[in-house]
Amino acid sequence: MDFLQKLELYRQQQEALAWEGTFKDYLQLVKARPYIAQLSHARIYNMIKDADIEEENGVKKYKFFAEEIFGLEKTLEKLVEEYFHSAARRLDVRKRILLLMGPVSGGKSTIVTMLKKGLEKYSRTDRGALYGIKGCPMHEEPLHLIPEELRPDFEREYGVYIEGNLCPVCRLRLQTEFNGQIELMPVERVIFSEENRIGIGTFTPSDPKSQDIADLTGSIDFSTITEYGSESDPRAYRFDGELNIANRGIMEFQEMLKCDEKFLWNLLSLSQEGNFKAGRFALISADEVVVAHTNEAEYKAFISNKKNEALQSRIIVIRVPYNLKVSEEVKIYEKLIRNSDMKHIHIAPHALRVASIFSVLSRLKESKKQGMDLVKKMKLYDGEDVEGFKQKDVTELLNENPDEGMSGVDPRYVINRISSALVTKDTTCINALDVLRALKDGLDQHPSITKEEKERLINFIAIARREFDEIAKKEVQKAFVYSYEESARTLFQNYLDNVEAYCNGVKLKDPITEEELDPDEKLMRSIEEQIGVSENAKKSFREEILIRLSSYARRGKTFDYNSHERLKEAIEKKLFADLKDVVKITTSTRTPDAEQLKRINQVSKRLIDEHGYCPVCANELLKYVGSLLNR
Ligand SMILES: Nc1ncnc2c1ncn2[C@@H]1O[C@H](COP(=O)(O)OP(=O)(O)OP(=O)(O)O)[C@@H](O)[C@H]1O
Ligand SMILES: [Mg+2]
Ligand SMILES: [Zn+2]
Ligand SMILES: [Zn+2]
Secondary structure, rough: OOOOHHHHHHHHHHHHHHEEEHHHHHHHHHHHHHHHHEEEEEEEHHHHHHHOOEEOOOOOEEEHOOOOOOHHHHHHHHHHHHEEEEEEEOOHHOOOOOEEEOOOOOOOHHHHHHHHHHHHOOOOOOOOOOEEEOOOOOOOHHHOOOOOHHHHHHHHOOOOOOOOOOHHHHHHHHHHHHOOOHOEEEEEEEEOEOOOOOOOOEEEEOOOOOOOOOHHHHOOOOOOHHHHOOOOHHHEEOOOOHHHHHOOOOEEEEEEHOOOOOHHHHHHEEEEHHHOOOOOOOEEOOOOEEEEOHHHHHHHHHOHHHHHHHHOOOOOEEEEEOOOOOHHHHHHHHHHHOOOOOOEEEEEHHHHHHHHHHHHHHHHHOOOOOOOHHHHHHHHHHHOOOOOOOOHHHHHHHHHOOOOOOOOOHHHHHHHHHHHHHHHOOEEEEEHHHHHHHHHHHHHHHHOOHHHHHHHHHHHHHHHHHHHHHHHHHHHHHHOOOOHHHHHHHHHHHHHHHHHHHOOOEEEEEEOOOEEOOOOOHHHHHHHHHHHOOOHHHHHHHHHHHHHHHHHHHHHOOOOOOOOHHHHHHHHHHHHHHHHHHHHHHHHOOOOOHHHHHHHHHHHHHHHHHHHHHHHHHHHHHHHHHHOOOO
C-alpha cells in the first residue's frame, strides 16, 4: 500500500470513529456497553489489563509496558495493582496524586508517556471508547446531566455509577438552548489527543513568580467579558487550563514539587474531592489522573518541610529505581541504540553486556550476608544461581537494602559514552573493550565525581573486564572445537559409558570390533581432574553421576551434558585443554602458516555465522584472546 492510500485509509478510520447523537441516544449506548461511562482510573487500568497481563513465577508481566520498560516488574506491579487497580475499584488511593520518584533517567517519563500515548490509542478502540457533551470545553461525561435526585434510580437500572456535576458552560446551555430538556443535549464520541488538547495534558511550571494559576484552571476571557457583562458568566471564561482539558484522561505534572503551594492546593482539592476551583464558579468536577515525577533529593526536601504535611498525605509515591538485572539492562541499551543515529553500527556481542555489568554493579549495595559479594549478587539478581545462594534468596537480599537501585550509573550515561566512542574510533563496529574504555574515559571527564566514587567505578570496570575475558576465551575456544555441541556430547556419552562399566564392575564392548575392553581409566581421570576430583574421591563422584543418571531415567528424562553443572564444566574444560596449544599458537602468531590461516578463517567464519560477529570484531576478538592466553 503506498502512502497516499494509507492516508486515505486513515481518514476513513477517523470518520468511522466519529459518533454524534443526543443524550437520549447516548443512554442506549450506555445500556449496551456500560463501560463507556467508566471513570478515568478504571479506563487506564482496563487499558493495561486489555493489553494482557501474564504471570511468571508469581511476578506479573504487563504486555502494555513490555516493549519499552525493562527490569522494573516490581515497580510496575505496584503502579498497576496498588494504584490503578485499587483506584479503578474506587478505593481511596484514587483520591491521591500519583508521584513517581526515582533517580535520573530511570524511566519515569517513559512510563508517563506510555500511559498518555496508550490512552490516546485506547480511546480509539471499542473497549476504551468514551463520549462527552458536545461543545463542553471539558468534554464532560454526559451522565452529569442526570439530576442528583434521579441518580440512585439510574444506577439501579443501568448499573452505572455517576460522579460529578455539570460544568458551568453546559449548565447554562442546557437552560438557554434546550430549555432544560436533558434528552436533547448533544453528545459526541471523544478521541483523546494531546495535540488537540483533549483528555491528555501536561503542565510544566515556569518561573514561580510569573506562573499563573490560569494555566491550570483557565481564565477570564477579556475579549468577551463586556459582551456578557459579568465574570461569573461562563461564556466570559475560557476553560482551557491543563486541568480542564485533561478531564476524563490524564494530566502529567512535571516538576510538581518545584511548584508554588497555591498550585498544589488546587490539585489537592481536585484529587481529594474530584473538583477544583476556577474563576468565580462553583466547584468544577473533574475526573482525571494526575501523575507527577520527581527525584529523591527533591522529594526529601519536600517532605522535610512541615508546611507540606497535608499535601504529603494526599500523594501516593511509587518508587521507580534503576533496573538491577544485567540482561534487562542490555535490552534498555538495545532500545536506546535502535532509537538513535547509531543503529547502522555493528555492536559486537557482549559489548552491551559488559556495559550493563558495569552499570548494574554501580547500583548495587553491599550485603551483610556471609559469602555474598557484588558480583554474586549481580548474577543472582539476573536469574543465575551462584555458590551458596539460590533464587529463593533474592527477596531477602532485596529487602536488606530498600534503597538499592536508587543511585548509580544511569542508562543515558552509558549510551552517551558508547556514542562518543563511535566518534573517536571512526569505525563500523564497537566491541566490548571499546565500550569499557569509553566508560573509563568518561569518568576522567566527569567533573562532579568524588575520588572515592571514581575509584569504586573504575573497580567495576575492571570487574566487567574480567567477566568479559572469561566470556571471550570461552567463545573463541568453542569456535575452535569443530562442532562444539557434538564434540561435547560425544565426550560426555563416552565418559558415561565408562563410568557405568566401572561402577558395575563390567567390561565395555567396542561397538565396531565387539572386543571386550576395561573401562578407560585414563579418559575418565582426564575429565575429572579438570574440576579437581581427586583419586580418592573419584569413586564417589562416579557413583553420584550414576545415581543421577538412573533417577533421570526413572522420571523418563534424558540425562545429557547440560544436566549436571560440574560435569558440564569438566567436559568443557577437557575439550579446551586438548585444544589449548592450538588456540594459543593460532591466535597469537604474527605469521600464520597455511594450516593456521585456514583454521583462523574457519573460526572467524563460525564466529560470524553463528555468534553474531562481523569480520572486524571477530578478528579483534581472536587477537585479544590470543594475548590473554599468552599472559
Ligand atoms: N527500566 C528501563 N527500561 C527501559 N528503558 C529505560 C529504563 N530506564 C531508563 N530507560 C530509558 O532511558 C531513557 C531515560 O529515561 P526517562 O527519560 O524515562 O527517565 P526519567 O526517570 O524521566 O529521568 P529524569 O529524572 O532525568 O527525567 C529513556 O530513553 C528510557 O526509555
Ligand atoms: Mg523525566
Ligand atoms: Zn460541560
Ligand atoms: Zn563487529
